[in-house]
Amino acid sequence: MxxxxxxxxxxxxxxxxxxxxxxxxxxxxxxxxxxxxxxxxxxxxxxxxxxxxxxxxxxxxxxxxxxxxxxxxxxxxxxxxxxxxxxxxxxxxxxxxxxxxxxYVPSVGGTGYDRLTAPFRRPYPTADGFIAILPYSTKNWVDFFTMMNRPELAELEIVRDPIKRSENINTLYERLYEIAPEKTTDEWCEILRNANIPHTRVNRLDDLLEDPHLQQVGLFEEYEHPSEGKMRRVRSHYSMQGINESQDNPTQLIGQSTHRVLSELGYTEEEIRMLKASNVVKLSAVNG
Incomplete structure (x- = not known):
């Protein structure tokens, strides 16, 4: 090497x-x-x-x-x-x-992050769809149950004590599952947004193409493919300031770069024609 x-x-x-x-x-x-x-x-x-x-x-x-x-x-x-x-x-x-x-060595328990593996950690059914609701801080949880007229839940130790909350997180997620159908997705979004509680509606893949944020940032873009005409793709999601960014290019056709690569390696036009005639290489009508 x-x-x-x-x-x-x-x-x-x-x-x-x-x-x-x-x-x-x-x-x-x-x-x-x-x-x-x-x-x-x-x-x-x-x-x-x-x-x-x-x-x-x-x-x-x-x-x-x-x-x-x-x-x-x-x-x-x-x-x-x-x-x-x-x-x-x-x-x-x-x-x-x-x-x-x-x-720890020796181990002090099994594997698994309890919050992530909790059975009721899931998008919750609303009156007309699904929503992700994620009260995270103590304030989030207290505010949520208070707004939902569940003061008895807001006062529970498993809500107000972070350690107890972590140990009983599936029980709290189950309460969210039971409460969520009481309102529509739009109603939930307004309530939770005003309370500054993390949330989002559950999108289908088709919804993403019409998502206002993704449209504004231009994640999906149309382009001209050399053989297929107008197409749509997902552009690179990151941007870099202070450097010259290159444009995303379509996937090349088979043989599109063959002529250029062979020329860079020192092959003459005649040698390249012979390689093509012998089916050693394939050349595309579109050179890249």
Whole structure:
């Protein structure tokens, strides 16, 4: 390996473990990591998240690791080999808040963050839809039950004492579940906004395309694809001030960059034509 090369491997399981040769796809990693268990339905049956979360987390972790390697190269002139396996990566992603009693040696309890695994931690049904309601501080909880004409709940120790509240959080979430159907989603949003209690309506995926905030910031943008015409995509969600940002480009057609890459490698036009005629390479009518 070139001494100044930053090389990264992103296999399913780490090379030094007994599962290093196990085939890995998103569903496999969701199941192996414990994520599908955490997402079990009300009858305890594990479920996959309906998104390729293992693939996407692996990509983010890979990018962060490579950036670290490149910074080290800038400082030292030396490259490195980076291994960023999917399985270990998703386990680390999940367990950072789920270690609980296993954080201690010897352990003082099992795994799991009680608030996150509480059965009634869910979006709540309203009179006409669903809403997420998250009283977080003591004031939030007291204000909520007071506004809902439940003064007896507002005075409970499990509401006013943060430690007791943490130990009984599922009981409090169950109260939210029981109260939420009393009002419509719009009514809840107005009440909770005025009380400064964290909340949001539950969006369908289709709703996101019409979301006023996302429209204002321009997250969904239309563009001209070289072969498919006008299309819509999700742009990069972050912005950087003080640098020249490049535009997002459409996914390239097969062979779109072949001519440019071969030319940069020193191949002549005649040699490139011969490679194409021999079906060694494919060239696209659109060059990139």
């Amino acid at each position: 070139k001494p100044d090369l930053v090389y990264c491997g992103a296999q399913g399981f780490g090379e030094e473990g007994p599962s290093s040769d196990v085939p890995a796809y998103d569903d496999i990693i969701q199941a192996a990591s414990g994520l599908s268990y955490l997402n079990s339905d009300s009858e305890g049956r594990p479920r996959y998240l309906p998104t390729i979360v293992a693939d996407k987390v692996a990509g983010l972790q890979l990018a962060i690791a490579v950036l670290g390697g490149l910074i080290n190269k800038l400082r030292t002139g030396k490259g490195c080999f980076i291994e960023s396996p999917m399985f270990e990566g998703l386990v680390a992603f999940l367990m950072v808040e789920q270690m609980a009693g296993y954080s």
